[in-house]
Amino acid sequence: MAKCDVCQKGVHFGIKVSHSHRRSNKQWKPNVKKVKAIVNGSPKTINVCTRCLRSNKVERAM
Template sequence: MARRCAICGRGARVGSNVSHAENVSKRKFRINLQRVKVRKGGEIKRLLVCTRCLHAGKVNKVK
């Protein structure tokens, strides 16, 4: 399963760790994905959705 939002398609971004001695190494900034039950086309499906989409109201959660 890909670490991407099912709604907006956001994924991880690449950045740098910078130590006190200013040594640089690559790192990943991962997005905050949540497993959410969503009603899609009359069916209830479980999707990986980022919290940005949840806060924006792009998804209606099923309880």
């Protein structure tokens, strides 16, 4: 499951095109980490993308 619980960022689909212009399906997944964070005052393990971790949208639990 590559989906951020904070910003709902998920998988993007597209077409990979090679040098010879042969086309095949491709998917780009966000960089999601399992993080122990404080949710509603209690620590909980959630899936968070690294963009949300860098921008301090998540309060980490120690």
